[in-house]
Amino acid sequence: MNKTIDIQAAVAIAAAEALAAKTEGTFGVGGVLLDGAGNVLQSMHNKVVQGGLVADPTAHGERQLVDWYFAQVSAGAALPPPQELTIVTSLDPCCMCTGAILAAGFHVVVAAPDGNAGINYDNHASFTALPAPLRAQAASRFCYPAVRGATPYARAASGARPKSFFIGKSINEATQALCTLVFESMASQVMQLLHDGDAGPLCDPASLPHDHALVRALRQRYPDALTYRCAPHVPDAGLAPFLRAAMEQDRRNGGAGEAAALLDSFGNLLLCLPGQQSQSLIRTPFMECTRQYAQLRHALMMGKDSAQQETIKRYLGHPKHGTFVLSGGLDGSAASFMTLGAYGSTMEGALPENNPAQFQYVRPGMAQDALLALCQALPPLYSKLIKIEPRQVADAALIAALA
Numbered sequence: 239m240n241k242t243i244d245i246q247a248a249v250a251i252a253a254a255e256a257l258a259a260k261t262e263g264t265f266g267v268g269g270v271l272l273d274g275a276g277n278v279l280q281s282m283h284n285k286v287v288q289g290g291l292v293a294d295p296t297a298h299g300e301r302q303l304v305d306w307y308f309a310q311v312s313a314g315a316a317l318p319p320p321q322e323l324t325i326v327t328s329l330d331p332c333c334m335c336t337g338a339i340l341a342a343g344f345h346v347v348v349a350a351p352d353g354n355a356g357i358n359y360d361n362h363a364s365f366t367a368l369p370a371p372l373r374a375q376a377a378s379r380f381c382y383p384a385v386r387g388a389t390p391y392a393r394a395a396s397g398a399r400p401k402s403f404f405i406g407k408s409i410n411e412a413t414q415a416l417c418t419l420v421f422e423s424m425a426s427q428v429m430q431l432l433h434d435g436d437a438g439p440l441c442d443p444a445s446l447p448h449d450h451a452l453v454r455a456l457r458q459r460y461p462d463a464l465t466y467r468c469a470p471h472v473p474d475a476g477l478a479p480f481l482r483a484a485m486e487q488d489r490r491n492g493g494a495g496e497a498a499a500l501l502d503s504f505g506n507l508l509l510c511l512p513g514q515q516s517q518s519l520i521r522t523p524f525m526e527c528t529r530q531y532a533q534l535r536h537a538l539m540m541g542k543d544s545a546q547q548e549t550i551k552r553y554l555g556h557p558k559h560g561t562f563v564l565s566g567g568l569d570g571s572a573a574s575f576m577t578l579g580a581y582g583s584t585m586e587g588a589l590p591e592n593n594p595a596q597f598q599y600v601r602p603g604m605a606q607d608a609l610l611a612l613c614q615a616l617p618p619l620y621s622k623l624i625k626i627e628p629r630q631v632a633d634a635a636l637i638a639a640l641a
């Protein structure tokens with residue numbers, strides 16, 4: 239097992255992972271998980287894009303390291319508790335990864351800043367993007383080491399103190415520059431892939447024959463797909479039985495009894511899923527739902543020519559044209575913050591003007607004005623570009639059905 243007791247050595251591993259990610263055509267970000275003595279437990283990099291197509295908008299390096307840890311623990315590995323572990327990442331964690339890290343309890347050492355989506359986007363290490371109760375947690379766990387030098391990459395240390403096993407406590411300027419430049423070299427290209435420009439008029443998958451390959455693939459992920467339909471973007475009480483079934487399954491899977499559904503732009507139910515929190519506490523219903531849909535599209539499009547890919551994109555449109563419906567609203571917890579961030583990572587660009595009600599919940603988790611204030615305080619990607627604005631479903635009968 240590799241051991242690293244200098245922050246510089248750990249950041250160099252993260253930077254090498256970031257380069258590997260860039261080489262694969264995805265966001266150039268990587269990270270490494272260290273135990274309380276500096277032993278390298280695992281290193282990983284971004285896997286959002288695979289084979290030139292979006293495979294999983296949630297496959298950021300840090301999020302994967304958190305899931306890797308819990309998958310190991312649930313398989314019986316004797317690993318130290320998260321509080322003793324440190325993720326060293328080449329880029330400031332986005333809101334999804336920050337929520338995942340805080341929910342799990344890891345410490346973080348951050349190399350390059352991210353003024354667009356990073357939790358420390360304003361470089362103040364005050365974490366005002368987080369709900370107030372989580373700010374102190376971030377301040378005690380997120381470490382921004384000093385970068386010595388005279389170029390714009392240099393900075394003073396801020397945030398939490400690094401864990402005591404680190405002897406060297408700063409990052410070399412060239413390594414910091416590498417982390418920044420590798421990320422910047424891919425960022426807009428991958429964001430464009432994720433945002434998925436307009437595929438032309440969308441087609442109704444419910445018009446396809448039942449034995450069509452696309453319908454079969456959809457029903458393999460979710461057997462009840464296309465069996466419920468509402469007015470576009472207006473889920474009604476007919477969705478309740480599907481949500482309730484997934485909520486019950488979520489409880490059996492170790493979750494709090496929540497579910498997340500995805501409707502397409504025609505109002506067709508595509509997915510309604512529980513979480514998998516006995517596998518990993520951050521595998522919440524929304525994380526499963528957005529990932530399953532992206533993986534379905536990726537699996538169908540891989541190896542197809544561009545005309546076939548366009549057809550698939552028209553029948554299974556980008557989720558920005560549809561509606562995510564959460565059984566329970568966002569509540570200011572770290573896991574909720576992860577959900578807001580993962581929604582942002584799914585969109586990665588402005589929402590269609592004709593679909594402002596893209597993100598809905600049935601039961602409120604917090605007051606709507608407090609939720610909107612939280613969304614407005616998010617880093618620029620989420621608050622200025624996507625303009626995340628979750629709202630309660632309009633149908634009173636659906637709200638009553640889950641009350």
Ligand SMILES: [Zn+2]
Pocket residue numbers: 298299300301331332333334335336
């Ligand atoms: Zn992230």
